[in-house]
Amino acid sequence: MPLLRMRNASFEGGGASAGPVTLDVYPGERTALALGSAREASIVALMASGIVKPSHGSVLIDDFDPRIQSINCKRVAALVPHEPCGLSESEFVRYVVYRAALWKIEPRRALAHAQLLRKRLDEMHEAFAFPLIGALVGMPKLVVLDRPAAAYAAQILTVLEGRAVFSAHASASEARAFLTSPFTASGRGGAPA
Amino acid sequence: MTLRALGGVVIARLYVQRRVLLYACAAAFVVGILQPNGAVGPVVFCSLLGIAMALSQSPGRHPHLDRCEQGAPLFGRELARAMGLVPYLGASLAALCYASAQMIRGSHDAPFDLIIVLAAVAASTSTALCASIRRGWPRVLYILLAFSAGTMTYALAVTARALLAGFAFAALASFLALRQYGEALARYDPVEDL
Numbered sequence: 001m002p003l004l005r006m007r008n009a010s011f012e013g014g015g016a017s018a019g020p021v022t023l024d025v026y027p028g029e030r031t032a033l034a035l036g037s038a039r040e041a042s043i044v045a046l047m048a049s050g051i052v053k054p055s056h057g058s059v060l061i062d063d064f065d066p067r068i069q070s071i072n073c074k075r076v077a078a079l080v081p082h083e084p085c086g087l088s089e090s091e092f093v094r095y096v097v098y099r100a101a102l103w104k105i106e107p108r109r110a111l112a113h114a115q116l117l118r119k120r121l122d123e124m125h126e127a128f129a130f131p132l133i134g135a136l137v138g139m140p141k142l143v144v145l146d147r148p149a150a151a152y153a154a155q156i157l158t159v160l161e162g163r164a165v166f167s168a169h170a171s172a173s174e175a176r177a178f179l180t181s182p183f184t185a186s187g188r189g190g191a192p193a
Numbered sequence: 194m195t196l197r198a199l200g201g202v203v204i205a206r207l208y209v210q211r212r213v214l215l216y217a218c219a220a221a222f223v224v225g226i227l228q229p230n231g232a233v234g235p236v237v238f239c240s241l242l243g244i245a246m247a248l249s250q251s252p253g254r255h256p257h258l259d260r261c262e263q264g265a266p267l268f269g270r271e272l273a274r275a276m277g278l279v280p281y282l283g284a285s286l287a288a289l290c291y292a293s294a295q296m297i298r299g300s301h302d303a304p305f306d307l308i309i310v311l312a313a314v315a316a317s318t319s320t321a322l323c324a325s326i327r328r329g330w331p332r333v334l335y336i337l338l339a340f341s342a343g344t345m346t347y348a349l350a351v352t353a354r355a356l357l358a359g360f361a362f363a364a365l366a367s368f369l370a371l372r373q374y375g376e377a378l379a380r381y382d383p384v385e386d387l
Contacts, residue, residue, distance in 0.1 A: 014384045043384055051263050052384055074266040085257040094208070101201025102265035134261065 008057035045146035078140035084127030103138035150177035202275035225294025240343030243284030247321035269379025317343035
């Protein structure tokens with residue numbers, strides 16, 4: 001059973017449109033999709049993580065429908081936003097405790113996990129590393145990356161090893177970076193929609 | 194929603210607005226020193242502060258917190274309660290500072306005024322939250338409604354001398370506004386912020 005199943009999923013509203021997108025992401029698999037624009041990539045990432053509901057078509061996350069089982073979807077999928085967060089290294093513990101509270105995870109366990117991840121991402125700037133670590137605090141089965149920085153592809157994919165990963169990109173070259181990385185043996189890519 | 198999740202949202206939001214909160218408390222203290230008598234000063238000042246703090250919860254003001262909360266396994270109503278508590282706590286702290294200044298100036302009615310102010314602030318901040326996720330005329334109308342809710346609480350409790358009616362009005366207005374905000378938040382489309 002795929003963790004993420006999108007069938008002609010499209011969004012229209014608020015002066016924006018995205019899709020239609022059809023794809024499956026299975027457990028442990030990695031899929032990178034190049035879309036027409038940054039805004040479209042962002043909307044598709046939000047749809048894939050259950051935050052935005054599709055206007056047409058369907059999205060199923062671990063067989064849960066975001067339109068009626070939004071909470072279940074958000075327990076399975078975690079979004080890593082494109083925008084860097086404006087937190088400093090000194091606010092790391094506060095940030096992890098906040099994320100642990102939202103996902104109802106025991107704070108000590110979350111902190112131990114987060115510190116381990118921070119060590120593995122020590123070369124990545126905190127503005128990009130913190131959202132990724134924060135997303136992993138909730139132990140998601142599926143990680144959705146909204147236009148991740150191609151420069152950090154190898155480091156990002158190292159910490160996501162073993163999880164299903166879906167990344168939405170604004171250009172085919174960036175999507176390729178997430179498929180040609182040394183850790184992407186089983187990756188699949190999509191053409192611009 | 195667990196208390197920890199509620200506390201997490203409230204603490205994180207108050208933390209990012211800590212400077213605004215400090216200025217609001219300092220301003221409330223100064224205004225309390227200048228206008229120590231009566232409840233109208235603190236009701237108007239703290240209601241306006243509450244409305245401003247509620248509007249600062251608008252999506253896009255703190256994008257990172259918005260994304261974390263939108264992606265968290267929480268219901269719209271749960272998030273609404275937590276988000277509603279943030280401006281209320283901020284405005285209540287300012288009201289406490291105002292009351293402290295009134296007491297320093299020798300006003301004996303300050304504790305009584307504080308209770309009325311807290312009720313008025315609850316009504317105005319809860320209503321103003323509905324404005325935070327709207328744009329254009331609906332936003333302006335909700336802000337006017339929020340100010341009217343605070344003023345109505347004062348009018349009932351002080352001018353009409355019906356304290357319980359004032360509290361009942363504030364409780365009802367807050368309850369209805371928070372329900373409306375929760376429903377609007379559940380239907381809210383974050384695509385508008387992109």
